[in-house]
Amino acid sequence: MCQLLGMNCNTPTDICFSFSGFRIRGGGSDMHKDGWGIAFFEGKGCRSFIDVQQAADSPIADMVREYPIRSTNVISHIRKATQGRVALENTHPFQRELWGRHWVFAHNGDLQHFKPQLVGPYQPVGDTDSERAFCFLLHHLRHEFASAPTPERMFPVLRELTARIAAHGEFNFLLSNGDFLFAHRASKLSYIVRKAPFATAHLKDEDLSIDFSEVAGSDDCVAVVATQPLTDNEVWTDFEDRTLNLFVDGQLAMSGSTANPARN
Amino acid sequence: MCQLLGMNCNTPTDICFSFSGFRIRGGGSDMHKDGWGIAFFEGKGCRSFIDVQQAADSPIADMVREYPIRSTNVISHIRKATQGRVALENTHPFQRELWGRHWVFAHNGDLQHFKPQLVGPYQPVGDTDSERAFCFLLHHLRHEFASAPTPERMFPVLRELTARIAAHGEFNFLLSNGDFLFAHRASKLSYIVRKAPFATAHLKDEDLSIDFSEVAGSDDCVAVVATQPLTDNEVWTDFEDRTLNLFVDGQLAMSGSTANPARN
Numbered sequence: 001m002c003q004l005l006g007m008n009c010n011t012p013t014d015i016c017f018s019f020s021g022f023r024i025r026g027g028g029s030d031m032h033k034d035g036w037g038i039a040f041f042e043g044k045g046c047r048s049f050i051d052v053q054q055a056a057d058s059p060i061a062d063m064v065r066e067y068p069i070r071s072t073n074v075i076s077h078i079r080k081a082t083q084g085r086v087a088l089e090n091t092h093p094f095q096r097e098l099w100g101r102h103w104v105f106a107h108n109g110d111l112q113h114f115k116p117q118l119v120g121p122y123q124p125v126g127d128t129d130s131e132r133a134f135c136f137l138l139h140h141l142r143h144e145f146a147s148a149p150t151p152e153r154m155f156p157v158l159r160e161l162t163a164r165i166a167a168h169g170e171f172n173f174l175l176s177n178g179d180f181l182f183a184h185r186a187s188k189l190s191y192i193v194r195k196a197p198f199a200t201a202h203l204k205d206e207d208l209s210i211d212f213s214e215v216a217g218s219d220d221c222v223a224v225v226a227t228q229p230l231t232d233n234e235v236w237t238d239f240e241d242r243t244l245n246l247f248v249d250g251q252l253a254m255s256g257s258t259a260n261p262a263r264n
Numbered sequence: 265m266c267q268l269l270g271m272n273c274n275t276p277t278d279i280c281f282s283f284s285g286f287r288i289r290g291g292g293s294d295m296h297k298d299g300w301g302i303a304f305f306e307g308k309g310c311r312s313f314i315d316v317q318q319a320a321d322s323p324i325a326d327m328v329r330e331y332p333i334r335s336t337n338v339i340s341h342i343r344k345a346t347q348g349r350v351a352l353e354n355t356h357p358f359q360r361e362l363w364g365r366h367w368v369f370a371h372n373g374d375l376q377h378f379k380p381q382l383v384g385p386y387q388p389v390g391d392t393d394s395e396r397a398f399c400f401l402l403h404h405l406r407h408e409f410a411s412a413p414t415p416e417r418m419f420p421v422l423r424e425l426t427a428r429i430a431a432h433g434e435f436n437f438l439l440s441n442g443d444f445l446f447a448h449r450a451s452k453l454s455y456i457v458r459k460a461p462f463a464t465a466h467l468k469d470e471d472l473s474i475d476f477s478e479v480a481g482s483d484d485c486v487a488v489v490a491t492q493p494l495t496d497n498e499v500w501t502d503f504e505d506r507t508l509n510l511f512v513d514g515q516l517a518m519s520g521s522t523a524n525p526a527r528n
Contacts, residue, residue: 012514044389045352047314063327088309089366096361100387102353110516121406123364125308 002092002108004189005038005076006174006225008181008247011221012042017210019076020065021203021230026055026078035091036061038067038076039104040177046102050091070181073176077106082129089126093174094134096122098141099148101177103152105134108227109186110168133165137175151246152178155254158182159244163258165192166242174225181247184258185239191225192236193251204232221250266356266372268453269302269340270438270489271513272445275485276334281474283340284329285494290319290342299355300325302340302342303368304333305442307350314355315331320507341370353390357438358398360386362405363412365441369398372491373434373450397429401439415444415510418520422446423508427522430506438489445511447489448522449503455489456500457515468470468496485514 005022007015019038026036036058047069051058055078077092084090093105107130114129120142122135137158137171145159158175162184165171172189175182183189194201196219198212216222225247229236239245244245246254269286271279283302288317290300301314312335315322319342341356348354356370371394378393378501384406386399401422408421422439426448430434436453439446458465460483462476480486489511493500503509503519510518 042352045314045355047312049313049351050309050311059327059331064324067323088306088311091309097385097387097389097424100389102389121361122363125361125364125366 002080003227004106004108004172004225005080006176006181006183007074007222008073008176008250009072009220009222010249011217011220012072013220014068014070015074016065016068017201017203017208018224018230021205021262022076022078022207023055023065024205024227032186034079034081034086036076036078037091037093037106038074039093039095041073041102041104041148041176044071044101044178046095046104046178048093048095048104050088050240052088052091058212064154073178073181074105075174075176078204080164082110085124087126090128090131092130094131096138097132097137099145101148103138103175103177104171105137105173105175107133108172108188108221111165111168111171114168133171133173136165137161151248152254155244155246155256157256158256159256162244166258172227179226181223183239183247185241185243185245185247187241188227190229190236190238191223192234192254193223195221195250200233201231202233204230216256223247223250223252266344267342267414267491268370268372268436268438268489270287270439270440270445270447270487271335271338272514273336273484273486274513275481275484276336276523277484278332278334279338280332281467281472282488282494283464284472285469286342286490287319287325287329288428298343298345298350300340300342301355301357301370302338303357303359304335305337305366305368305440306333306335308365308442310359310368310442312357312359312368312452314352315353316350316355316411337442337445339368339370339438339440342399347372348390348392351390353394354395356394356397360398362402363409365412367402367439367441369401369437369439371397372436375429375432375435378429378432397435397437400429401425415512416518419508419510421522423520423522426508430522434493444469445487445489447503447509447511449505449507449509451505452491453489454492454493454502455487455516456498457485457487459485459514464497465495466497468494487511487514487516
């Protein structure tokens with residue numbers, strides 16, 4: 001299974017510490033060697049770095065770890081190919097424009113027999129179930145809303161679309177437009193919110209610590225979401241299975257079941 | 265004015281040598297300090313690196329120069345802001361999906377009063393004339409062709425759309441989907457085709473030489489397009505003003521006037 005990492009903050013923050021541990025899962029401490037990627041939002045702008053080399057020894061990952069890009073929303077992914085060969089066009093995160101904003105998406109899981117008829121402007125470039133799911137989401141969101149809705153208005157629609165896709169298999173995903181972060185847990189996804197009083201965190205995958213009280217501002221609020229907790233001395237919270245979660249300004253703002261969205 | 269660099273090849277080739285000289289124009293040998301970007305196609309996959317720092321001392325540019333990404337189509341751009349502030353969302357090259365392929369676009373020039381009504385799926389994220397022009401092109405191409413045409417069928421349509429945009433001002437641009445490269449010269453754009461017998465090339469912007477006979481295969485064919493010639497010991501060819509040019513497999517395949525497209 002692939003690995004997801006997301007960050008949503010109330011102030012631009014660099015992800016170097018979390019990424020240091022996360023990248024090791026790409027061919028180092030874990031067996032996910034089929035490429036990796038990371039997308040950073042800076043205002044409305046977005047830049048992503050993707051590579052088919054394993055993250056543990058990619059020169060691009062070296063650069064990302066050393067170059068503190070400060071961002072309010074980040075999505076990263078380490079791939080273990082299930083559907084679609086190892087190729088750049090199959091490497092997450094995927095990116096498309098909708099309502100004049102960039103949207104970024106990464107998926108962990110495996111969708112069986114998910115081959116929707118995709119007419120309209122969002123067509124997959126590669127051949128993964130994940131990119132098909134992303135195109136399906138954008139197609140229906142665009143159909144539902146002529147212009148950008150608030151995340152609160154978008155929530156029930158996305159929850160219902162998620163439930164439809166999740167009927168095909170494991171569908172953990174992260175989705176962001178740079179203003180907020182949606183995180184869906186099918187069966188694996190945890191999070192932590194760091195805010196004052198800040199403490200020292202220690203990575204699980206390598207012997208590296210950071211004292212956030214020395215680097216964070218007193219009003220900073222940073223949510224980190226990952227397939228598995230990244231640190232071993234902090235309390236991470238598991239989302240409930242089959243829930244869609246919305247993070248705004250570093251805090252969990254909404255949460256709702258996708259097991260039976262009509263009832264929630 | 266901004267600087268453009270493009271490459272189209274019949275075999276995946278790294279652009280490290282040309283990029284070494286080109287990047288110096290971003291804040292080093294020339295005054296273009298408002299960001300830069302480069303997009304590489306590898307098969308159908310595309311990755312781009314963009315930065316608001318000047319190219320001459322960007323850590324991302326260091327990585328790009330050192331990491332030989334082998335690509336058949338590359339588009340790079342160094343920005344001197346005319347319209348739109350210095351921001352990531354205004355940094356070229358721009359990227360969108362059309363007909364299930366990534367398209368990449370970079371522009372050099374300044375379009376006055378070009379504010380078309382853009383209804384449909386291609387909406388600018390930033391506020392440059394350039395991204396508006398790109399969205400305008402994709403919108404009309406999508407309207408004209410339900411699925412991907414050959415570049416030969418696309419050529420006359422693109423030529424006419426180019427002429428419409430060029431009525432608003434200087435419109436040098438590069439456009440690629442990874443299979444071929446379109447290059448429009450309004451008033452500044454040169455090219456060179458390198459093929460056997462290969463020789464040594466020497467950069468204009470720094471004292472660096474490469475002997476292509478040592479690194480290129482005998483069948484390699486590589487076209488390089490730039491706002492100004494990058495080397496000082498090779499013969500570069502100026503395109504004619506107001507011509508649209510198509511490169512396929514490292515060779516100039518088509519050329520036609522955009523001054524009066526109906527007559528050519």
